[in-house]
Amino acid sequence: MSVNYQNTNNQLNLLYQQAFYFANNAVKEDNIGNVEAAIKAYLDFKKVVESILxxxxxxIKKEKIREKCQEYNRRVTELKNLTTYDKLMIQAKHKLDQISLQYEQKNNQEVLELYKCTLEILMKAAAEGTRDKSELIMFMKKIFERAEDLKGLPTTMSSLQVRSANPGAENSSPICKLSGIEDAILKKNSIINGKNFPQWPEGPEELNEQFAFERPFVDKDVLELSIAQKEKFDSWRRPSEIMNEPELFKMVSSTAIKQDVVTDCSFVASLCVSAAYQKRYGNKQLITRCIFPKNKYGHPFYNPSGKYVVKLIFNGTPRKVIIDDFLPFSRDGTLMCTFSTNKNELWPSIIEKAYLKLMGGYNFPGSNSGIDLYILTGWIPEQIFIDKYFEKEIMWKRMLNSQPKDDKNPDQHALITIATGHLSDTKGLVPTHAYAVLDIREVNDLRLLLVKNPWSHKRWTGPFSHLDRVNWTPELMKELDYDIERASNIDDGIFWIDFDSVCEYFYSIHMNWNPERFHYVVTKHSSWPINVGLRKDTMNLAYNPQFCLEINNESxxxxEVYLLLSKHITVTEEENEDFITLHVYNDTNGEKIYSDKTPWKxxxxxxxxxxxxRFDAPTGITRYTIVVAQINRVKSLDFTLKCYSISPATLSEIPKKYQNVxxxxxxxxxxxxxxNxxxxxYLNNPEYRFSISPPTSNSPSDKPRVLLMLEGPKKFAMDVRMIWSNGKRIASLTTKDILMKSSGYRNGFCYCEKDDIKPGDYTIIVSTYEPGLIGEFTLTxxxxxxxxVTSIPLEGAGMFKKVIYGQWIKGFNAMGIQQNFHLNPSYHLKISEMTTLKLQTPEMNPIPTHIRVFEKRxxxxxxxxxxxxxxxxxxxxIQGVCTDDISLPSNDQGYIIVFCTWEKDVSGKFTAYVYSDRNVTIEEIVHERNELRK
Structure with a gap:
């Protein structure tokens, strides 16, 4: 029987790859003190070795393998005998090695996080009471001495919060732990496109994940392809099937990245600028930091088991994206995804697959590069539209200054991408396409950008392109290291373009800023439920999420302060109808605001x-009110608000002031x-009875405070006020009756607020400035x-109404309140049964006036x-006067109603209303002439 040596060799090579991986993983886990994981990896190595033998x-090979297996068996026995204290000290020493490595590379954020984790580990070790603590004390002293080196680094030392060292408290939460509400928001928004992407575990690059398997890992989630991709698709293949010696990284280079049929040009542009940054600043990990597994030096490597975890920032926090290494292969025998032109290099394809899993699949419709760069790197996104508000000169200076000349200090760096819109004259540009900016230069007043098309072909054909033989002088080509002849023969998608042409042909500029430029970062995760407040954006900000930001600038x-609002998205292909923004108010002392007066920013x-x-905070302590706003809310909004600041900063959500609304x-x-x-x-306006009961023994001790808000058509000037009353309809109004009112008539929205309201019944009146304005309003x-709160019916509603039209005539019946008072306009009121009535003069001239009711003789x-x-x-x-309700029994004579002025001989007219619960008869009393002559 013949032996298939080729198959045996292939199988043996695969086993050696697995053995190498398990051994490497075992040593790594052993070094960092993950004892259980190390033991498992050593035993996995032993199992694979048995198959190899x-x-x-x-x-000779067999003997070496047996020796290594015996060595690992001895190590497994040692590990099983380690105490908890021993394990913790191994972890702490490994963290210290990482600190040294990251400090040398000036990865300041990683250094700080590593110090925090190391201190937490040492606190746990301190809680182990069975060992001599001298080693631990010396170790902690060394840590704190090294921490002194961190003064001035771009993160506050307050981030080095540690867990309690008290015995039994090792499971207590760190001081900086998320609130329960914030944690719930982040967990809720882990479900994206129906898949779970959990939060990244605490600590720098800490990942308790199995990467080695007896059989290659298969992700249960298969990424969807678009219709166009399916037409070219042949099969899903692993790197080992299409590459001789797959490597995750050979050389991080932007020029090697090539986009294929996946419509994610913005993400590929993001990969390009990130790779260019890492290549330029080799000690600053930007691409390599997000891929796992890693070796003990922190570098990711090819996993023959085919499993990778990629750390991407989404919905307010870094998230864990697990993928396998199956990649879409075309019928033409090429990869359909983004790939590296460096032979056997995988990283662009792997990172892209993780990103597209998060976004829902390879059928991804597209994004913008600012968003994608934030997901990939966490660098702060800023989008600048090239429109009528575009400040060309300022923008050029910002872009130029964002490329630091000192390569040893790139913290001021911004990653820049640019995007086209719909183009009529393309000049070689692709419409609605993202491009990576690889360099920005100003040479002899020429302002130029080096740009890459993610397709790695198809270039700009305008000024300073490879076709331009006029602007490219020998001096300029030497200065920019540009070979126009080579560029004419090789289309790699990279080109120079002048800034004027960018402003003419491109739609927007995306600048993603290095967060390490800021010393302080504070974060809040919050929610705006759809049932809180009105759904349309109005002038009322009372129910918008609001935050108090305090900056303590001692310089x-x-x-410099950057505020970033990021909304959480759980279905990426949904049409985005959430138009959101941030407003900043600088004259509020950080307190809650209600009216949308013009914000500072x-x-x-x-x-x-x-x-x-973006804004600059002045010297001293400054408090701002930050307001989240949204137009036409159709669903609840979960969001994250981050403040990046050079000076110490605190950010706190302004609590709800009122529990009852x-x-x-x-x-x-x-x-x-x-x-008005x-x-x-005026007194015909809608009125409401407002009642506060006296406090009981179970009532809160706070003094009652009340807020009134009135919203209506934006073209209506309106007012709301509360009147001292018994909760009845206001029949006449004086200044002393007004308890609280809004500050003048305001268009669309007004409010008033008052503390220490005494229990009782009051009347609320809502009005517009102009009478006769018909429209809807909302009173809060x-x-x-x-x-x-209950509505008060119009005066006389449901009652009989009689109208009296009268006048005062000088020398005839204008008697005032003095002599011959009875000769003022008088009316005989006849009733046949017990009757309740009210008298009102809403129209009168002159004033002051008065109404009196007498028994008739x-x-x-x-x-x-x-x-x-x-x-x-x-x-x-001038609303007139009104009586209270009057209860009158019937009698033979009836009653007399007298209308009078204060002064005698004042002429004028009046209209009076008589409201009664029974039908009554009213007749004018005509006095005899001889009476008038008296």
């Missing part, structure tokens, strides 16, 4: 996942649109105590006074 014919120079509403607002929908109609208090119809009543003489309208109405309040 059955196939290997070379006796004499302005301190007004954000533009865009449907991007990220909104960035009621929304009241109303209308101004033809009958109730009474206008200078109109006689809020308080820290329970209350009741024979010959129309006045008997006992029954009721009156109270004080005389004063100038400035």
């Amino acid at each position: 059955q196939l290997e014919t070379n006796q 004499e120079q302005p301190s 007004k954000g533009a509403y865009v449907n991007s996942p990220h909104i960035l607002v 009621e929304f009241i929908s109303g209308k101004w109609t033809n009958q109730t649109a009474g206008g 208090p200078s109109n006689i119809t 009543v809020a308080s820290n105590v329970t209350f009741n 024979p010959n129309n003489s006045l008997g006992r006074e029954i009721a009156n309208s109270g004080d005389y109405a004063s100038a400035g309040f």
Whole structure:
């Protein structure tokens, strides 16, 4: 029987690859103190070695393998005998080695995180009470001495919060731990496109994940292809099937990255600029930091088991994306995904697959490079539209200054990409396409950008292109190291373009800023439920999420602050209708605001996942109110707000001030649109009874405070006020009656607020400035105590109404309140049964006026006074006067109603209403001439 040596060799090679991986992984886990993981990897190595020994014919190799296996068996026995204290000290020593490595590479953020984790490990070791602590004390002293080197690094030392060292407290939460609400928000938004992408575990690059398997790993989630991709698709293949010696990284280079049929040019452009950055600053890991598994030096490597984990930032936090290495292969015998032109190199394909899994599949419709760079690197995204507001000169200076000349200090660096819109004259550009900016130069007043098309072909054909033989002088080509002859013969998609042409042909510029330029970063995760507040963006900001930002700038120079709002997205292919923004108010002392007065920094509403607002904080302590705003809310909004600051900063959500809120929908109609208090119809406006009960023994001890807010059509100037009353409809109004009111008539929205409201019944009046304005409004009543609000019907609603038209005539019946008072306009009121009525004069001239009701005696003489309208109405309040409800029994004579002015011989007219619960008869009393002559 013949032996198939080729198959045996292939099988043996695969086993050796697996053995090498298990051995490498075992040593790595052993070095960092992950004892259980190390033991498992050593035993996995032993199992694979047993299979190798059955196939290997070379006796020398077999003997070496047996020796290595014995060595690892001894190590497994040692590991099993380690105490918890021993394990923790191994972990701490490994962290210290990592600190040294990252410190040398100036990876400041990683250094700080490593210090935090090391201190947490040492605190746990301190809780182990069975060992001599001298070694531990010396170790901790060494850590704190090294921590002194971190002063001035771009992150606050306060981030080095550690767990409690008290015995039994090793499971306590770190001081900087997320709140329960924040953690719930992040967990809820881990489900993206129906798949779970959990938060990255705490600590720098800490990943308790199995990467080695007896059989190659297969991800259960197969990425969907588009229709166009399916037409070219042949099969899913692993790197080992299409490459001789696969490597994850050979050389990080932007020029080697090539996009194929996947429509993710923005992400590929992001890969290009990130690779260019890492190549230029070799000690700054940007691409390599996000891929796992890694060796003990922190470098990712090819995994023959085919499993990778990629760390991507999405929905407010770094997330774990697990993939296998199956890649789409075409019928033409080529990879369909983005790939590296460096032979056997995998990293562009692997990172792209992780990103596309997060985005829903290879059928991804596209994004923008600012968003993608943030997902990939965490660098702060800023989008600048090239529109009528575009500041060309300022923008050029910002772009040029974002490329630091000192390669040893790249913290001020920004990664830049540019994007086209719809083009009529393309000049070699691709419409709605993203490009990577690899370099920016200013030479002899020429402003030029080196740009790459992610396709790695198809270039700009305008000024300074490979076709331009006029602008490219020998001096300029030497300065930029450009060979126009070579460029004419090789289309690699890389070209120079002048900034003027960028401004003419491109749609937007994306700048992603290095977060390490900022010393302090504070983060809040929050939610804006759809049932809180109104769904349309209005002038009322009371129910918008608001935050107090405090900056403590101790320097004499302005301190730079970046605010980044990132909304959480769980279905990436959904049409994005969430137009969001951030507003910054600098004159509020960080307190809650209600009215949308012009903000200090007004954000533009865009449907991007990220909104960035930049400003400089002055010297001293400054507090700002940060408001999240959204147009036409159709669903709840979860979001993350980050503050990046040069100076110490704190960010806290402004709590809800009122626990009890009621929304009241109303209308101004033809009958109730009474206008402002200078109109006689003012008291026809909608009125509401507001009642606060006296506190009980179970009631909160806080003094009642009340907030009134009125929203309506933006073209209506409106006012809301609360009146001292018994909760009845206001019949007359004086200044002393007003308990609280909004600050003048304001278009679209107004509010008023008052503390220490005494229990009782009050009346709320809502009005527009102009009478007769018909429209809907929303009245919001809020308080820290329970209350009741009910609508008060119009005066006389449901009652009989009689109208009296009268006048005062000088020398005839204008008698005032002095002599011959009874000769003022008088009316005989006849009732047949017990009747309740009210008298009102809404229209009168002149003022002040008065109403009195008397019992009638024979010959129309006045008997006992029954009721009156109270004080005389004063100038400035022309709504007239009104009596309280009057209960009158029936009698034979009836009653007399007298209307009078304060002064005698004042001519004028009046209109009076008589409201009654029974039908009554009213007749004018005509006095005899001889009476008038008296």
